[in-house]
Amino acid sequence: xxxxxxxxxxxxxxxxxxxxxxxxxxxxxxxxxxxxxxxxxxxxxxxxxxxxxxxxxxxxxxxxxxxxxxxxxxxxxxxxxxxxxxxxxxxxxxxxxxxxxxxxxxxxxxxxxxxxxxxxxxxxxxxxxxxxxxxxxxxxxxxxxxxxxxxxxxxxxxxxxxxxxxxxxxxxxxxxxxxxxxxxxxxxxxxxxxxxxxxxxxxxxxxxxxxxxxxxxxxxxxxxxxxxxxxxxxxxxxxxxxxxxxxxxxxxxxxxxxxxxxxxxxxxxxxxxxxxxxxxxxxxxxxxxxxxxxxxxxxxxxxxxxxxxxxxxxxxxxxxxxxxxxxxxxxxxxxxxxxxxxxxxxxxxxxxxxxxxxxxxxxxxxxxxxxxxxxxxxxxxxxxxxxxxxxxxxxxxxxxxxxxxxxxxxxxxxxxxxxxxxxxxxxxxxxxxxxxxxx
RNA sequence: UCCUCAGUAGCUCAACGGUAGAGCAUCCGGCUGUUAACCGGAGGGUUGGGGGUUCGAAUCCCUCCUGAGGAGCCA
Numbered sequence: 001x002x003x004x005x006x007x008x009x010x011x012x013x014x015x016x017x018x019x020x021x022x023x024x025x026x027x028x029x030x031x032x033x034x035x036x037x038x039x040x041x042x043x044x045x046x047x048x049x050x051x052x053x054x055x056x057x058x059x060x061x062x063x064x065x066x067x068x069x070x071x072x073x074x075x076x077x078x079x080x081x082x083x084x085x086x087x088x089x090x091x092x093x094x095x096x097x098x099x100x101x102x103x104x105x106x107x108x109x110x111x112x113x114x115x116x117x118x119x120x121x122x123x124x125x126x127x128x129x130x131x132x133x134x135x136x137x138x139x140x141x142x143x144x145x146x147x148x149x150x151x152x153x154x155x156x157x158x159x160x161x162x163x164x165x166x167x168x169x170x171x172x173x174x175x176x177x178x179x180x181x182x183x184x185x186x187x188x189x190x191x192x193x194x195x196x197x198x199x200x201x202x203x204x205x206x207x208x209x210x211x212x213x214x215x216x217x218x219x220x221x222x223x224x225x226x227x228x229x230x231x232x233x234x235x236x237x238x239x240x241x242x243x244x245x246x247x248x249x250x251x252x253x254x255x256x257x258x259x260x261x262x263x264x265x266x267x268x269x270x271x272x273x274x275x276x277x278x279x280x281x282x283x284x285x286x287x288x289x290x291x292x293x294x295x296x297x298x299x300x301x302x303x304x305x306x307x308x309x310x311x312x313x314x315x316x317x318x319x320x321x322x323x324x325x326x327x328x329x330x331x332x333x334x335x336x337x338x339x340x341x342x343x344x345x346x347x348x349x350x351x352x353x354x355x356x357x358x359x360x361x362x363x364x365x366x367x368x369x370x371x372x373x374x375x376x377x378x379x380x381x382x383x384x385x386x387x388x389x390x391x392x393x394x395x396x397x398x399x400x401x402x403x404x405x406x407x408x409x410x411x412x413x414x415x416x417x418x419x420x421x422x423x424x425x426x427x428x429x430x431x432x433x434x435x436x437x438x439x
Numbered sequence: 440u441c442c443u444c445a446g447u448a449g450c451u452c453a454a455c456g457g458u459a460g461a462g463c464a465u466c467c468g469g470c471u472g473u474u475a476a477c478c479g480g481a482g483g484g485u486u487g488g489g490g491g492u493u494c495g496a497a498u499c500c501c502u503c504c505u506g507a508g509g510a511g512c513c514a
Contacts, residue, residue: 042477043470062471075464090472110449115475116463117451121506177512193514218512219440231514310511353514365514410514424514435506 014082020054022095025085032057032097035132036077036108038115039070046070048099049092050081051132058091059083061099069102075114076132078105124425128439131429138266139426142259143415147211149258150232150409153251154209159234162201164194164210169389177217179227190215193408196338196393198235199369202404203396209234214408221434223423224311224361226412228432235406241350241368244405245326248354248364249284251409252324256280259418272420276358279322286326289348292317308334309353314362318355324363328352337379340368340403352407360417366407373397 014031022030034052041047046061048070059081061070073079083097090096112122113129123130130136155161167181167188178189194210201208211232218225234251236243256277259267267274287295296303296313303313308330318325332341332349339349351367370376376397380390415427425431430439 038475040473040476041470042473045471045473047473047476049474058474060472088472090474092474110465112449112464114450114464117475119451119507121446122450124506214514216513220510220512221507222509225513229514308512311509362514408514413514 017085018054019050019052019057019093022055022057022085022093026087026095028085029082029100030085030097032059032081032083034079034081036073036075036079038075039073041070048073048081048102050079050097053137055093056134057093058096059099060096061102063099066099066102069104072104072107073102074108075111076108076129078108079103080105120423120425124431124436125438127430134269136426138269139415139419139421140429141266142263142270142418143411143427145259145263146255146411146415146418147230147232149255150251150411151211152258153254154232154234157207159207159209160201160205162198162205162208162210163212164191164197164201166191166212177219179215179217192216193231194233195235195406195408198233198406199396199404200392202235202237202406203400203402206238207234207236219434222311223425224413226424226428226431226433229424229428230411231408232411233406233408235404237402237404239368239405240403241328241352241405244366244368244407245286245328245352248326248352248366248407248409249282249324252284252354252364252414253280253282255414256418263418267419270419270421272418276322276420277418280357281323284323284326284354285321286328287317288328289330292327295320306331306333311361314355315359318357318361319359322357324354324356326352326354328367335367337383337385338370338376340370341375350405354407356413356417358417358420360413362410363413363417364407364409366405368403368405371397371401371403373401 016033017025017030019032032050032052034050037049037051037056039046039048044062046067048059048061049056050059061067080103081097081099082101083099085095085097087094088096112126113133131140151161167183168191169188178192181188181190192214194212198208198210209232212230213228214231215228217227234247236247260274260277290305293303293305296316299316301313301316303309309317317327328351329342329348330351332339332347335349335351339351342348342350349367353362354364355361356363370379373394376394380387412424412427416424419427421427425433
């Protein structure tokens with residue numbers, strides 16, 4: 001195994017074994033490098049729970065010469081432990097290690113996070129340590145799987161990864177507040193979406209996607225918002241709204257299958273009801289905005305045609321389905337300036353939002369882009385956007401303009417849904433929220 | 440920005456006008472199969488800051504600070 005630690009012990013060279021793959025070492029001597037998760041003792045026999053980032057194993061200490069080392073160990077002390085691996089039903093995990101050597105790397109100071117309950121304020125203050133907990137381990141491993149599945153999906157379907165800039169000269173969408181920063185003698189803004197640039201790269205590469213952080217300076221203070229979040233955004237030339245809806249459906253379905261296949265242990269640590277994920281089936285329901293408004297009104301909502309959906313409307317609508325629902329053709333007035341109007345009715349835009357089930361809300365927003373130069377120019381003026389900044393964007397409509405469409409998917413929202421957890425802050429290692437930028 | 444709720448031991452909480460307490464963590468002692476082990480003992484506090492009411496305030500009132508949830512906006 002490459003990149004694993006070696007350790008010279010009693011004339012032998014031991015190579016580090018990961019707890020995840022401990023079964024292959026059954027009956028043999030192995031080296032585990034990790035941290036003390038917990039310890040217990042019962043008279044002359046002691047139990048040490050060691051975690052190494054891939055799992056947790058119980059180490060049994062019966063040799064008298066190891067007792068002193070055991071007694072000195074504190075929670076989260078770092079250790080290298082050598083011992084014989086054997087299956088034992090009494091051990092959490094099914095395998096345990098009978099220690100022959102304990103090499104203490106560092107004795108940890110009194111660890112603030114105990115195995116008892118803590119409040120979220122305290123845990124967030126200690127986010128750098130909270131990451132070591134089982135639950136955070138499971139969530140972030142699922143996040144990694146969501147990202148890997150996303151990239152595999154696009155890479156495997158003819159999309160080229162072309163990343164877009166973080167520093168931008170102006171707003172992508174005039175509506176949202178941007179983080180302003182100094183750019184030498186000028187001002188620059190942190191991007192809130194790579195989409196506009198992906199429209200340029202789509203005209204160069206056909207099918208593209210970008211994956212990176214997005215920044216929104218909105219003073220949103222809810223469990224569904226971060227000021228810094230990660231978004232994956234495909235964009236396709238020669239594609240219309242229906243193509244994009246099909247892509248979104250296939251994409252989400254693919255991610256769910258991957259998570260179910262490869263992250264069973266993590267889902268069970270989180271006690272996720274995986275039946276709810278299994279019940280997601282293609283084709284996903286599709287409903288026009290206009291029909292959705294009627295459904296909502298029938299359910300007692302006070303929404304009127306022309307209003308954008310708020311969080312309560314999203315929850316109400318999506319609760320009627322077991323699969324994500326694709327809501328398409330919104331009023332032009334509530335959507336971004338670059339949305340293409342429906343040729344049948346200019347008051348309607350060819351946009352689509354995907355609402356996840358179980359109240360997880362909007363996970364995807366996208367649609368077909370305006371490809372007409374004159375109309376796009378008019379919209380930029382109507383939205384009072386700085387025209388100079390959009391010269392290049394308008395150029396895309398002058399040189400071989402084509403129907404094109406795409407969407408953006410929020411990694412954290414999808415991860416929260418996969419995990420069945422109720423707050424976005426746990427789906428990213430170091431969340432940035434309205435009132436938190438530490439640690 | 441607005442609305443609601445909460446700040447008491449390192450952590451999670453109790454005491455709700457009358458001497459600030461428990462569990463966990465820490466330290467000491469006990470136990471040969473523990474499963475957030477258990478049992479016994481010890482140390483640990485300007486009750487978020489400031490002001491007010493009262494004989495007396497963690498408790499009631501005002502104000503500020505910090506945090507959480509929600510609204511708007513969005514992925």
